Structures are given as C-alpha cells and as structure tokens.
Amino acid sequence: MAKNIESNLYTMLFTTGMVVIVGALLAFLSSSLKDKITENKRIEKQQNILYAMGVNENDKNSVIFVSKDKVASEFSKYITKQLVITGTDVVEDDKAYLIDLKKETAAAKIEGYTRRLPLFMGMKDNIQYYIIPVRGKGLWDAIWGYVAVDNQLVVQGVYFDHAGETPGLGSNIKERFFMDDFKGEHFLDGDLFKGISVSKGNSDPKNLDKEDFEVDAIAGSTITGDGLAAMLKKDLKMYLPYLKTIKQ
Amino acid sequence: MEHLELFFKAIFIDNMVFATFLGMCSYLAVSKKVSTAVGLGVAVIFVMAITVPLNWLLDTYILKDGALAWLGPEYAVYDLSFLSFIMFIATIATMVQLVEIIVEKFSPSLYNSLGIFLPLIAVNCAILGGSLFMQSREIQTLGLAFNYGVSSGIGWFLAIIAIAAIREKIRYSNVPPPLRGLGITFIITGLMAIGFMSFGGMLTGGEEEEAKETETVKVEVVKEAIDVANNEKETKE
Amino acid sequence: MGLLSKKDLKLITDPLADNNPITIQVLGICSALAITAELKASIVMSVAVLFVMGLGNLTISLMRNIIPPKIRIIAQLIVVATLVIIVDLVLKAYAYELSKTLSVFVGLIITNCIIMGRFEAFALANGPLRSFIDGIGNALGYALILIIVGFFRELLGSGSLLGFKVLGDSIEKTGVYAYGYENNGFMLLAPMALITVGIIIWIQRSRNEALIEDN
DSSP: OOOOTSSSSHHHHHHHHHHHHHHHHHHHHHHHHHHHHHHHHHHHHHHHOOOOTTSSSSOOSSOOOOOHHHHHHHHHHHEEEEEETTTEEEEEEGGGGGHHHHHHHHHHHHTTTOOEEEEEEETTEEEEEEEEEEEEEEEESSSEEEEETTOBBEEEEEEEESOOTTTTTTTGSSSHHGGGGGGTTTOOOEEEEOOOOESSSSOOOTTTOTSSOOOOOOOTOOOHHHHHHHHHHHHHHHHHHHHHHHHH | OOOHHHHHHIIIITTTTTTTOHHHHHHSOOOOSHHHHHHHHHHHHHHHHHHHHHHHHHHIISSTTTGGGGGGGGGGGGGGGGGGGHHHHHHHHHHHHHHHHHHHHHOOOHHHHHHGGGGGGGHHHHHHHHHHHHHHOOSSHHHHHHHHHHHHHHHHHHEEEEHHHHHHHHHSOOOOOTTTTTTHHHHHHHHHHHHGGGGGGOOOOOOOOHHHHHHHHHHHHHHHHHHHHHHHHHHOO | OOTOOHHHHHHHHHHHHHTTTTSSOOOOOHHHHHHHTTTHHHHHHHHHHHHOOOOOOOHHHTTTTTTTTGGHHHHHHHHHHHHHHHHHHHHHHHHHHHHHEEEEEEEHHHOOHHHHHHHHHGGGSHHHHHHHHHHHHHHHHHHHHHHHHHHHHHHHHHOOOOOBBBOOTTTTTTTGGGGGGOOGGGGGHHHHHHHHOOOOOOOHHHOOGGOOOOO
C-alpha cells in the first residue's frame, strides 16, 4: 500500500474516518447506556433527598444511603408531598424531584421566565420536614445539595455534593463531619434572613452554637466553603416567601 | 474598567501557575534558560489569546444550554455542553499544530530546545484550564474572553520567566548536588506559590451589598406571604 | 514468562526508578499536586491512569503507521479522550458510586502530559506489546510518586490515612493530639506538594549519582 501518508487528501480522509468512528462509538455507547444512567441518577436524587431529612443507614462515621432496592418504597413512605412553586403559584407534582436546577437557573436568565422552585415535604417521627434543593458553584465546578428544615425553619439535615472539587479539601463538603454541623442551625434571625456562612474564624469547631449563623470551615477549602455559603444564601432566599407562610 | 480589573486579576490573583497550579510540566521542564522560557511563554500567550475567544464563540453559539436557538426556536432545547471538553481540546490541538509548524519553520533552534514540550502545549492544563474557566466563570463578551486569554497567558509567561531567571542565577549557588536542577526548582516554585498566596487578600470588597439586600427581602416577603396565604385559602375552599 | 525479554522488563522497572515520569521526565505534575491531598484519591487516579495508559499506548502503537503527521496531536488527544469517556460512561451505568469519584478526575486524566508524552516518545515508534508494557510501566512509576506524596500529605495534613484517623481525633483531643500535636494544615495546600516532590527528588538522586544534573 503505497499510500502517501503526508498527502492532504489522506489527512482529510483519516480525520473524517476518525471522527465518524469515534462519533459513532460514543453515540452508540451513550444511547445504549442512557437509560441505566438516567435511572441511576434518579435513584441518587431520591437517596439524597431522604438523606437530608434523616432517612439513611449511617454508621458512626460514614454517609450510607438507603439502599437502591429499598429507595423507591422508602421515598413514597417518607415523602408526603412534592410541590412546585412558580412565583406565587403552588402546585403539587410527584415528578418535582426530577426538575433540573441547572436548567432552571439557565432559563431564569431569560426575560419573562419565572423559575420553578421544587419543594419536598416529608414526615418522620411526627416531625414535618421541608426539603429544599440548592445549587451553586464551588472552586472548580458546580456544587449542589438539599437542605431539610422543620416548620420552625430550623435546619434538620443537609446533603451536599460536588462535580469536581479538590479531593481531600473541597470534596469534604459531603463528609459527615461537615454536613452534621448543619443540624440545628438557624438561618433566620426573627424575620431577618441571615443565611449560614462557612467561617474560618468560627472558634466553635464542634459547632455547639446553633444560632451564630455559621458553621466551621474546612481547612484548605476556602473558595469551596464560600461558594457553598453563597449557594445557601441565594437559594434559601428564593423559598423565603413560601417558607414564611408555614412558620408557626 | 471591567477589562482592567479582569486583566490584573488574571495575571496576579488567579495566576495560572501559582494560584491554580496549571501547566506545571512545561513550566518546570523548560525553565532552564530564560531564552527558551521566553519562547515557550510567548507561544502560550499566543495560543491562549486565540483559543479562549474561539472557544467562547463555540460555547456561546453551539455548546451552551439553549445556545443553538439561533438556528431556530426548536433547537433551543439542546444542551451540548458535554461536548465542551472534546471541542475545546480540538481547537487547542489545532492551534498548537499550527504553532508547531510556524516555529519549526522560523526558528529551528527554538523548535529543538522546546523538544517534546511544544506538542505538549496541547495538553498543557493551563491552556485547557483557561478555556474551562472562561466557561465556568461565565465570561460575558468576546472582548472579555480575549482579554482573559491574553492576561492568563501573560500570568503564565511571568511565572516561567521568573523561575527561569532564578534558575540561571542559582547555578552559581551552593545547591546540594542531588537537588541541583529539578529538585531545587520544585522547592523554589513551592515557595513562590506560598508568596503568591498573599495576593489572595486583594479579593475583598463587595460585602456591603449583601447587607442592604437582606433588608429589602423582608419587605417583599411580607407582601408575598400574604398573597400566597390567600391563594392557599382559595385552593382549600 | 518467555514472552518478556530482559529489555521488556526494563520498560517496567525503569519508570519505577531511573526514568520516573514525574521526577525525571517531568510529566504529570499537575495531577500530582491536585489529587494528592488524600491517599484514596491518589490511588483511584493511579488505577485510572494505569488503565488509560496501557490501552492508549496500545491503540496509538497499532495506529502508528496510519496517523497522518500533520494531525498527530489531535489524533492522540481524541484517542485518550475517547478512552476516558468510555470508562466514565461504563462506570456511570454499572458502578455509579465509583463513577462519581472518577468523574472529578476525567479532565485531569485527559490532560495528563504523561499519557501524551509516552505516545510521542514511545508508542509512535514501537510495536503494540512493548508499547502496552511501556504504558503500564510509566503508569506504575507515576502511581508510586502519587502514593508517596498522598500518604504524607494526608497523614501530616489531616491526621488520617484512607479516611481512618490514625493519629487520634483532633477535635476530641485523643491520641497524639493529647500531647499538643496539631495537624499541619499547610500540607493540604499545593505548594507543599511541590516541596514534597522536591524532597523525593533529593532522596532519589542522592541514592543514584548518575541522575544528578550537571551545572
């Protein structure tokens, strides 16, 4: 085969061939695995929402979700109602947990679009929980999670996750020692919204003061921590009008 | 003003080498002589100045969620951002191939001294990082994207010039033989990075805005709460 | 193993010592700084790189005679990116938990200069089996450094190894913390990773004088 590898024609043929093969390979793989992946993501959302309200199989130190085979039944057992708040309009929707916050944030940038706010209501041991999905930016990429509050608007549990924070540093926002700190924290001072900041000068490493509107930061993860605090401030504020109506 | 702020921020505060540690391989390997460092640094600025705006165009008009709306409203649902990685790398690789051809033709000595690190500009995480940061920090205009590309490149350039100059000077110092060359460079870079952390404090400000915001929310909240409560009452009845 | 000659075995032993990708070839530094704040991440990244380098070197070597020189960089990048995306997709479908740990690293693997560096330096000019072995060898050399740095950074920076608090609890003040020891938070920051690698280079070259650079 006396093909002239250097020729432009060959280069173009090769490039086209490669693009076609790679494109076909990835498209085939992506579409055949798509359903499994979507299902995995759906299950993960349910596990995370349940986790935030305290339905999980945690041992002393690790985060252990409700197992995949039990999650569907646990979800329908503990999550009593799912709401979608659009402006002042509140409707029930049992697919609310599938709303993609990333898409809502992007759509909200367009004039005239009122963003949809999903809210999940759960009941466990006679306590009413309201679980709020949040999403923001860490140091490298997106961070997101769920904040569960009771009807006094005191945080009862959280779950955080990230797309690409530094392992051992920012990635620790999903560790027990950080998430557990949020339980019992307040973000409202009377009627004034204060949010929860992630503070280095907290001098409260065991986080015993629940009304300081702060949790202890993670060493080496300043920007991730600040991004998390900003995310909580921005997103919780959006739910405030509705939340104030349930506060007793 | 925004341009000036972005320019200085990208060079000193978000310096590609010292703040985010991108592009270390070529930085450490090509800094033995100031002349080669200058050559590589200029190549990096050039590649970044072109790829960041180019990738901005790609991102805005093809990749972003809803970016394809200019083709027609039904295309707005497509979100091709998962292709960002490959498309950005493809643009960068093409540019680097071009640069390689140019350098080989106009300066064979530079081409030889850069060796394997010229094609490695394509995987230089600083260049890809520049495009990815442009995307994740949502840089708004083409002009700002060009600004960001040039200034990030200049930041990298300054870093490699600095370390090359230091390395040339310490050749006459009493460095223990096993540390000579690469070893001491690692340690000096670490120390320079620690020094650069002091620029991080320049990012303060903008917190006074937050305080005012909380007040206005209070007022709106009361009005909306009444509306929502009324709506709920109606739906219940 | 009659298949492997002495020369082939050197392809594995060299990168573990005298031709280490990080400390001698100066490749793969970015990830050595970014990933090594915890030991577990260092291990996961090493396994992923092992897989991608072995298969990548093999693929490029098989294609070496048909890649047009003008676009060889792009072709190499496409091969790496495709391999990494395949790994990511398969994990997302069949081992979702594991894929979440890996997704973070996907970008860092694709731009890992070791992979392209070995394509250029070896796979483009050698046969498939030898290229495969070279890929594995260099990945092991990379893993060695990553694990050493990760070990010290996590131990001295967080007082733990693989998440287990081996020095006691820093908040409850048990173990060594009872004597006043505090975690060196600085070890968690990237500059210290640079200095740690510098020290590893120091030790390596002290043991093998042939590696010392001339002035």
